[in-house]
Amino acid sequence: MRSVPYLNFQYSLEALAFYEKLGATITTVTKMSDPMFADMPDEERANSEFVMNASFTMFDQLIYCSDSWGNQPVDHAGSNLCFIFDQNNDEDIAQIELLFAKAEELGCEITMPLEAVEWSERFGMFRDPFGVTWLLSGE
Structure with missing residues (x-):
């Protein structure tokens, strides 16, 4: 068993691009446009760039992230x-x-x-x- 940090961002693609500049390696990005979400209601699939789940590594340590539902702002004070x-x-x-x-x-x-x-x-x-x-x- 292990623990993996999971962060939510208003727009994960922006965070991932920044973390890549810091030296992170992006390992997966699954967007709302992925066929696995074809059964989602149309209003929820409207934003095809919405990140349902992504992962990156920093120093070989895995970290997950995704967009906040509705791309709501996220306050990371204390994260x-x-x-x-x-x-x-x-x-x-x-x-x-x-x-x-x-x-x-x-x-x-x-x-x-x-x-x-x-x-x-x-x-x-x-x-x-x-x-x-x-x-x-x-x-």
Whole structure:
């Protein structure tokens, strides 16, 4: 058994495009136009670009997402994605530093610089344009 984060966005395709710039790999996108939804009422199938389900990976970790029903705005205040990395592994450190640099370059709000804190040699936080806070912590 495992736990997989599942995020809802007003428009998932925008979030997926942004996450791809951060280094994510998009693994699936299933839209309302998929034949499996042919039995849905016409008014619900009107938006063929509506994302019923999608998935992406970041550091080989799977994350699901979809559009909010009716493409309603979503408030991600308090939503966090936490990535724990081996602070003794040079490759892990390089990947985390690259992610943090890309986040800053792409205009994410840096809420805590990637630096030493009481509980970790490297810890940082940033908030993406969709309101999701990314926590990066070495252990």
